[in-house]
Amino acid sequence: MNTQNHTGPNPEFIKGLFNSISTNYDLANHVITLGLLTAWRKKFIKLSGAQEGNSVLDCATGTGDLALEFKKVVGDSGRVIGSDFSEGMLKLAPLKAKAQNLDIQFELGDVTQLQHEDNCFDITSIGYGIRNVVDPKLGLSEMARVTKSGGYVMVLETGENQNPVVRPFIKLYFNYVVPTLGAIANSNKGAYKYLNQSSGKFPCEADFVRLMETTGLFSKIKYYPLMGGASYIYKAQVK
Numbered sequence: 001m002n003t004q005n006h007t008g009p010n011p012e013f014i015k016g017l018f019n020s021i022s023t024n025y026d027l028a029n030h031v032i033t034l035g036l037l038t039a040w041r042k043k044f045i046k047l048s049g050a051q052e053g054n055s056v057l058d059c060a061t062g063t064g065d066l067a068l069e070f071k072k073v074v075g076d077s078g079r080v081i082g083s084d085f086s087e088g089m090l091k092l093a094p095l096k097a098k099a100q101n102l103d104i105q106f107e108l109g110d111v112t113q114l115q116h117e118d119n120c121f122d123i124t125s126i127g128y129g130i131r132n133v134v135d136p137k138l139g140l141s142e143m144a145r146v147t148k149s150g151g152y153v154m155v156l157e158t159g160e161n162q163n164p165v166v167r168p169f170i171k172l173y174f175n176y177v178v179p180t181l182g183a184i185a186n187s188n189k190g191a192y193k194y195l196n197q198s199s200g201k202f203p204c205e206a207d208f209v210r211l212m213e214t215t216g217l218f219s220k221i222k223y224y225p226l227m228g229g230a231s232y233i234y235k236a237q238v239k
C-alpha cells in the first residue's frame with residue numbers, strides 16, 4: 001500500500017456525515033463493536049501512560065469518550081481538551097462531561113490546523129478519526145507539533161484481522177451486519193457503509209507506522225492489535 005501519499009475524503013463530506021449520525025452515534029458504536037469499545041478505550045488510556053497532572057488534547061473527539069477517560073486519570077490538576085470539526089458530534093460531549101462531573105474543555109477544531117502553540121501537551125490523541133482526515137500525514141504532524149518533546153501521540157484506528165480463518169467472518173460482519181445495525185440505530189445506512197469501506201482502504205499495522213515515519217517527527221513507534229487486528233493502538237514518542 002502506498003502510505004506516503006495517502007489522501008483521505010473531502011472534509012466537508014466527512015463533517016456532514018458525522019453531523020448526520022451524531023444523535024445516536026454512541027448507541028450505534030456500542031452495538032456495532034459488541035460493547036468491546038469501552039475496554040479498548042481503557043486499554044488505550046493505560047498504554048498512553050497518562051498520569052495525574054498531565055495535559056491532554058484529544059483530537060476528533062466526537063462525543064468525547066476518550067477525553068472523558070483521560071480526565072478521570074489526569075484528575076483536577078491535569079487538563080483535557082477535546083476538539084472536533086463537527087458541531088453535531090461536539091454538542092453531546094459537554095453534556096456527558098457535566099453528567100460525570102468532569103471539567104473538560106471542548107472546542108471546534110480541525111486536526112490539520114490545530115489552534116494550539118507548539119509543545120504544550122504531554123499527550124495528543126485521536127480515536128477512529130485519522131482515517132477520515134483528508135491529509136493524515138499533516139494531521140499527525142500537527143499532533144506532534146503541539147505535543148511536548150518526549151511526549152506521546154496516541155492513535156486508535158480500525159485495521160484488518162490477520163487471522164485467515166476469522167477474517168472472512170469479520171468482513172461479512174462489517175460489510176453486511178454493521179450497515180444494518182448502523183441504520184437501525186441511526187437511520188443512515190449509507191454512512192455506516194461508507195465508514196466501513198474507508199476502513200478497508202486505510203493503512204494499518206506496519207503500513208500505518210510507515211505513514212507516521214514519513215513525518216520524521218517521531219522517535220519510537222509501537223503498535224498493539226486489538227481482537228487480532230480489528231483495531232490497532234499506535235503509540236509514538238515525539239522527538
Ligand SMILES: C[S@@+](CC[C@H](N)C(=O)[O-])C[C@H]1O[C@@H](n2cnc3c(N)ncnc32)[C@H](O)[C@@H]1O
Binds near residue numbers: 059066
Ligand atoms: C468515528 S468518529 C470518532 C469519535 C471519537 N474519537 C470516538 O472514538 O468515538 C470520527 C470523528 O472525527 C472527526 N473528524 C474527522 N476529520 C476531522 C478533522 N480534520 N478535524 C477534526 N475532527 C475531524 C469527525 O467529526 C468525527 O467526530
